[in-house]
Structures are given as C-alpha cells and as structure tokens.
Amino acid sequence: MPKSLNDNICNEVMFSKLFKKHYQNLYSYLYYKFGDYLNPEDKAQEAFTKLWQNCGKVTPEKAKSYVFTVGNNMMLNEVKHHKVVLQHQQTKPRSHTNENPEFLMQEQEYLQKLQRAIGNLTESERTAFLMNRVEGKKHKEIAALLDISAKAVEKRIYRALSKLRVEIEEL
Template identity: 50%
Template sequence: MKKDLNDSICKEVVFERIYNKYSKDLHGYLYYKYGERFNPNDKVQDAFVKLWSNCKKVSLNKAKSFLYTVANNMMLNDIKHQKVVLRHQQVHTKQHTYETPEFLLEKEQFLQRYNKVLTSLNEEQRVAFLLNKTEGKKHSEIAEMLGVTQKVVEYRIYSAFNILKKELKGFKIK
C-alpha cells in the first residue's frame, strides 16, 4: 500500500490533479511573501518540475509540503543571489511623469510608510492580510493554504489591519 502512494504521483493524471490543486495557491503564497521581483511563477514551475523528478520519493500526502518547501527555498536562494548582484552593480533609472512634484513626493512618502508598516508586521500577519485584501481569498482558503484554523487567519488579518490603521493616517480598505 505504501508503494502505491509513492508511485501514484508519477502518474500523469494524479500529477496534473496536484498541479491544478496547488499551483495557484503556491504562486499567491510566494507572490505575497516575496513579491513579483523574484518571479514566483517561475519558482512554482520549477517546484513542480522538481516534484516530478522526485515523484517516486515523495508520497502523495507530502506533495503540498514538498512543493511549498522547495519553492520557498528557491526564493531564498534567489534573494541571496540578488544581494550579491546588488553589491556589484548600481542601477540608475530616469522616470518622466506629468504628475506634480508634490503629488509624487506625497505618494512616495505614503508608499514608504505603508511598506515600512507592512514589513514591521510579522510574516504570518502580512501573508494573511495580503492574501485576503489583495488576492481576495476567503479566510477558509487562507487557513487551508497556511495550515492553520480560520480563527487564526481572522485574528492575523484583524491585527494587521489595526496596525496599519494606527500607523497610517487615512488608511482605509474595502
């Protein structure tokens, strides 16, 4: 029976079902945890390639954990690489806009404050908040994705929202 579980991921139908079930959520998780800059879509694809390569070693009930761990490690490796690249290179970009300098300054200052407050949130609060408010995921979906109860997700979102409201004057969310 154990061998059947190990062999079943190697079947195309089962692998396709796993891909359809976890790929979108894994992408969302990586996107909100690390941002678009590190190509979460590529990391999702690479994680599934690695799962396919190791399909005989990974049991069906460990596939989700395997995917999230592999993708997360790929992101961390990419971040380490980017730090090395940034140390050896400076990028200067010119931006032209028709907005007033005052507006641009206010927008930049608010964005900096918003990002600062977001980074001050603990990882659990930030991920739950962004998945809910930006991606539109329901509390139950986030709970399943993160492996916690729905009440925990609600608390994380509520506490993150309160921190944002307290730190940013005029912060409102629909």
C-alpha cells in the first residue's frame, strides 16, 4: 500500500496549512499559561521551526501535539533559566575575608617595609631584582637587556636578596 502525500509534512503546502491552523492556538496557549514575559511568540515560532526540522519523523496527525509539547518544553526551560538567573542575582559576593584585622595590618606593614627596602637598594640591584622577581625574566634575558653578563645579574640579585633579608628581618 503506497503512502499518501498527507503522511509527509515536509511538503511546504502541508506544513503551511498546519502552521496557519495551529500557530494562533499554540501562541494563545503559551501566552495564557506563561504570560508575555517569556516571549511566547518566539517560542511558538521556534516550535514550528523544530517541526520543520523533524518533518520526516512527525506524522500530520501528531503534528499539533508535537508543536504544543515542544513549545511548552521551551517555555519550561526558559522558566528554569530565569530561576537560575534570579538565584545568581540574589547571591551577594563576599565583601569580607576570613583574615582578622591584625593579620591585614601586619600585611600592610610588611608591604611598606618591603617597598622601603627595595627603595634602599642600588639602582643596578633594584633593576635586576625587579626584572627577575616581578616581571619573571630569566637571568639571561636580564643580561641581554642590561648588556651585562649573566653572572653579573646573578650577583646583583643575590646582593639585593641579602640586603632585603637583613632590612626586613622576616624573610
């Protein structure tokens, strides 16, 4: 027994008839159930788009059920998404730390001592030290930039570290 043309909604004429017949009902259903906030018109159109994409799998008798189910599921997914967004909006970022005020004060004092100690280094020691420890450059790179030997860079960094240890007394 051959299949009739009505068994296939991939036919543009058949699809167009289904769209004209069920679109307004689907839109109204989604609008009444979920309101205008979640844009039921877009979801109704997307449901028919999915029907077109799966036209070979859906028979004309089941097309109405298919688009209503797809539209309803899209709206439910949108509701879930909005709930997640609301939860994240209500979550306040932490404005405090678990560190006590004494620790924070000691940390500030330490940074001030460190900055003062770095300021007391000679220019050559300070340059080599900061290029190595702050910028993360290797001894060979610093030597090339300063036009000195790698051994000279090592010596400058070593002297800078020794002076910093003595001056800060906490390293």
